[in-house]
Amino acid sequence: MSTPKREPAPNRFDTISIRNAPGEHAGDGEGRAPHAGIDFSHGDVGAFPPHPAAVAAVEAAIADGGGQAYSRYRGHWSVREPLAERLAAFTGAPVDPSQEMIITPGTQAGLFLALSSLVGPGDKVMVVEPDYFANRRIVTYLGGEVVPVPLAYEDAAAPAGLDLDRVEAAAAAGAKVLVFSNPNNPTGALLGADQLRRIAATADRHGVFVVTDELYSRLVYPGGTAAHLRACGIAPDRCVTLLGPSKSESLSGFRVGTAIGAPAVIDRMEKLLAIVSLRTAGYNQSALHSWFTEPDGWFAERVAAHRRIRDDLVDVFRGAPGFRVRPTEAGSYLFPRLPRLTVPTAAFVAELRERTGTVVTSGEEFGPRHGHSVRLNFSQDHGRAVAGARAVVETTALLTA
Amino acid sequence: MSTPKREPAPNRFDTISIRNAPGEHAGDGEGRAPHAGIDFSHGDVGAFPPHPAAVAAVEAAIADGGGQAYSRYRGHWSVREPLAERLAAFTGAPVDPSQEMIITPGTQAGLFLALSSLVGPGDKVMVVEPDYFANRRIVTYLGGEVVPVPLAYEDAAAPAGLDLDRVEAAAAAGAKVLVFSNPNNPTGALLGADQLRRIAATADRHGVFVVTDELYSRLVYPGGTAAHLRACGIAPDRCVTLLGPSKSESLSGFRVGTAIGAPAVIDRMEKLLAIVSLRTAGYNQSALHSWFTEPDGWFAERVAAHRRIRDDLVDVFRGAPGFRVRPTEAGSYLFPRLPRLTVPTAAFVAELRERTGTVVTSGEEFGPRHGHSVRLNFSQDHGRAVAGARAVVETTALLTA
Known part of the structure; x- marks a missing residue:
């Protein structure tokens, strides 16, 4: 005879939603198609490898x-x-x-x-x-x-x-x-x-x-x-x-x-x-051990390379109707505000991924009042990052009134 | 003007004592002398290295x-x-x-x-x-x-x-x-x-x-x-x-x-x-990837080597007055019961370390009623493990009535 299963704990776990968390949608098998486009949800270690030391x-x-x-x-x-x-x-x-x-x-x-x-x-x-x-x-x-x-x-x-x-x-x-x-x-x-x-x-x-x-x-x-x-x-x-x-x-x-x-x-x-x-x-x-002891110039070159990508992505978004973006002062994130869409941001993010293979993170993950924006980690291959930003712009164009 | 500092949280941290936890006494600088003897608080990766795969x-x-x-x-x-x-x-x-x-x-x-x-x-x-x-x-x-x-x-x-x-x-x-x-x-x-x-x-x-x-x-x-x-x-x-x-x-x-x-x-x-x-x-x-796929014989040899060490340590403790030990059925721990000492177990553990460089873990860490025993992880160099077990026995001899 089995007693009914009891709920094992207080439900603080329901507050941890990982469904839309950065990286969780990355296909590595498990019935998910690997995405062909660019994954802005985290940086690309291949584009910017660690220092060999x-x-x-x-x-x-x-x-x-x-x-x-x-x-x-x-x-x-x-x-x-x-x-x-x-x-x-x-x-x-x-x-x-x-x-x-x-x-x-x-x-x-x-x-x-x-x-x-x-x-x-x-x-x-x-x-x-x-x-x-x-x-x-x-x-x-x-x-x-x-x-x-x-x-x-x-x-x-x-x-x-x-x-x-x-x-x-x-x-x-x-x-x-x-x-x-x-x-x-x-x-x-x-x-x-x-x-x-x-x-x-x-x-x-x-x-x-x-x-x-x-x-x-x-x-x-x-x-x-x-x-x-x-x-x-x-x-x-x-x-x-x-x-x-x-x-x-x-x-x-x-x-x-x-x-x-x-x-x-x-x-x-x-x-x-x-x-x-x-x-x-x-x-x-x-x-x-090697952190902050890398050879002169290594990190400076990394900053310069990221700056070039940032500048190009800012240009893409500033040239697109309805977008607004603050140029990154530090780090490798951009958080452009999208034009007003005909669908919720989650639907836009899904459509963007489906249509172009481009993965971004909904602003809702960063605050309940920030669904108007999406986050891009632009620590990526430069050319692919620009193409991905253009895919964001083009997809919004399909979803504005 | 500064207000008094407030205690920041419920004091569940006071229940986590790590002072006598295995490994915490290991000397790696920080004013601690490296111990010259054997550290039974955890296994010796040098004596039993990982499989190269x-x-x-x-x-x-x-x-x-x-x-x-x-x-x-x-x-x-x-x-x-x-x-x-x-x-x-x-x-x-x-x-x-x-x-x-x-x-x-x-x-x-x-x-x-x-x-x-x-x-x-x-x-x-x-x-x-x-x-x-x-x-x-x-x-x-x-x-x-x-x-x-x-x-x-x-x-x-x-x-x-x-x-x-x-x-x-x-x-x-x-x-x-x-x-x-x-x-x-x-x-x-x-x-x-x-x-x-x-x-x-x-x-x-x-x-x-x-x-x-x-x-x-x-x-x-x-x-x-x-x-x-x-x-x-x-x-x-x-x-x-x-x-x-x-x-x-x-x-x-x-x-x-x-x-x-x-x-x-x-x-x-x-x-x-x-x-x-x-x-x-x-x-x-x-x-x-290599876990449970190591070549035939590799793990069997590891079991055999540990068994030989176990047998020798069991012999050391069984031959010593006042000790009692259950031979390990699985794993690499022995938990011998010590003879009745004139000092608390913590003092014995400290004395053992001080005198001989041998580190063991007090049984009190494993249950409030188990201070009568100490734990040894015998995944060690065979000869040094036997010498360490003898050091345990000899030190108890100095601390029995």
Whole structure:
């Protein structure tokens, strides 16, 4: 005799929709046709390969075997110690490799571990809109209450900015955590040092903890400056900064990243990592050895190549009726606003893929009020990226009134 | 003006103690002296290296680059599809690679994802004692209530067994999940098919979901048989089985594992993985290609070599006054009971390390009532393992009344 199956858990899983998540539609068998066009949902490692030294370091670690397979949960000291110095130089504020740093299985894991360390059921968390889709999902999964903070970015002539009055009011009303990406994902907008100083002041005034995802802060185009919150006056125990080589350095396939900041939060992140997946893959941690130590010019050339692609894609969208786009200041995302369509954005995205093999991510993934836009990761082969952008424009032309 | 810092979250982190966790004391700089002796807290990849095909497959995936960096969150289809067939053959029950399988960043991640998918605050979860230390920690972290289920293993002449009356009573009283390792970590004891059939019947009767960690089920010594719960009559939607090549196949440094079982739970695990760390490192997933396809004799020789070490260690402990040990039936752990000491076990472990450089894990990590024993992972150089076991015996001799 079998009793009826019981629903096994609280349904926070229903809030994690991965159906339209970047990459999930990629055909690799399983009854899905491989797409013939371009996949703007993530960067193309073939177009921008990792620096060979990163690969060589991982292979050397594998060959070393026992010496590299296991590490402290927070990562190999031999990786953390020299990297802390480089990240301190990059971000403009000191990093204690022992107390203020953890190696994470990708920057995504850094985000999950940091927010899990800070957010409990009922906690109010300020989440920027639009912003990386996982921010909202993780907060919701943890039982936190999302307090949206709009990002002004559409006026390309003006600096982007959070609605700081909203931040101040939410913090005064008890919001305890603020999370945002800078450079912003999906818009490629930068928050300047002045914004960050004001955020730091608000955090200080109200005891808010800030998690800032600076995954793209190295890929900055001429005219922009990536300011770092941790160097903008925030108390060192009120901030964690996420950084990693998955995107601009094309090391996503290794799943390595770092979090630097408040020792008490880093401690919690390590404890949680211990039960989540023990540690970042021991061998893969070595991919960090070459990060920020690549030969002169290698990264500069990468920035220049991305800039050329950005410029051409911006031209395509600016030349198309009804489109509006802010040129990327940093990172490899464009978030063009589409002309008014006769179908919902999800239907447009599906039609685009079906018709042209071009994959983009709906703006709805980045904020409930951003279905008017789509995100493109333009870290791609230049020519194919331009063709893909044209396919976006042509498909909208078929779907406008 | 700065307001006092507020405590950022509920203190479930205080329950995750990693201070004495295996590996955490390993010296890799950071002010710690490297230990000169043997580290029984985990296996020695140098003594038992991975099969070269596993390493070659990962290196080929890295070289392939873009084709392998990203996968569906649940893992590359090209890995899952053939592996499902091999795991079906190994466990004796079918595996649908699309619905019933996920690749996880190690078996630890499989455990975290599975329990997170099943356990919410206040849920009663049956946890075996002694058993892998993370089981209890994860349940506690999730807000679940641990219902201990004793494992009888000390009588080496009798089959090991869970206290099934306790399981029945706890299930009748509302416990909804049972988690256990089989082969058992830390004792190396096997639960036989008869036990597993009775567990399946109880699960069916009361709607209990069972998570079984079979990480060591391939390393079985003559006289033992690794039965698999999923082939012992449990409903396919009531069970998830964790398997991985981290231990017996020495691939821990890659962080790859699998979970197979109930589609609804696998779906939740994938959703959670998407926000926890996106996916298992894309390149590393290829380490699974060679798993269960190694040339004839390779794994058999590994079993034989471990058996020889086990036999010598059992002889050392059986010849020492006051020790009691059950010979490992499967896996590479021994869990000898120590003679009555004049100091707490933690002090003994510290003294052993200080005096001889030998690292063992206190039995307290595996259950609050098991401080009388220590765990040794004997997947080590044979000679050094025997010397390390002698160091354990000699150090106890200094600390008995």
